[in-house]
Amino acid sequence: MMSKAYKFVKNNLFLVVVILSYLVLTLINPQLGLQGVKNSGYYIKEMLMIMPVIFVLTALLDSWVSKDAIIKYLGKNAKAKGVVLSFVLGSISAGPIYAAFPFCVMLHKKGASIKNIVIILSSWAVVKIPMLLNEAKFLGMKFMLVRWALTIIAILTFSWITAKIVKDEDLPNEKTAPTQGISINKNACMGCTVCSKKYSVLFEMDGKKACVKEYTDLDMGLLQTVIQACPVKAIEYN
Incomplete structure (x- = not known):
């Protein structure tokens, strides 16, 4: 019993810290604590409504857009066209910033490239076209243009610095040891449960991460379906 509790706390350390923080805050200031719980509930509800759609769209884009096209237009050698396309992708995208993370992982x-990933995330957060239109309406065109220009310069600067400091190998890419040819990138896995629902005989959830069960036979058709359905492409079969 104690080992299960310890394993749960270890796998959900951040969640446990947040819950304990809410409990302490509620004991100190009940009104503020209850307001914090209500606000968290609102955002959790919002995420539960948005993230499944993001997972589906990410999987569809992954199937429709080839790796060669991504390398050509957003890779390290894309240069100016990669920068422009990254700004466009971030600026026209809808949804909160956390919706961008599975998309950028893919x-x-x-x-x-890391530089273009930073540009997409940054422009997604602060250069959205609907936001610019509202900004011009309420604060004036001059304010919007100056703020937009300075923001673009800042994004370009920070993306260049990030690309110099953070390398591709620094991003999480650790894989589990292959189980009879199947491996799961634990760091990429987002715990969406797609694999365990589609192929429950082979996959199960260990905390918030997917893992492979012991097996004797494989349904290769179903396995390939699950591999393609994974929104962050964390499953590989060699």
């Missing part, structure tokens, strides 16, 4: 795995 792009990086297929060859997008």
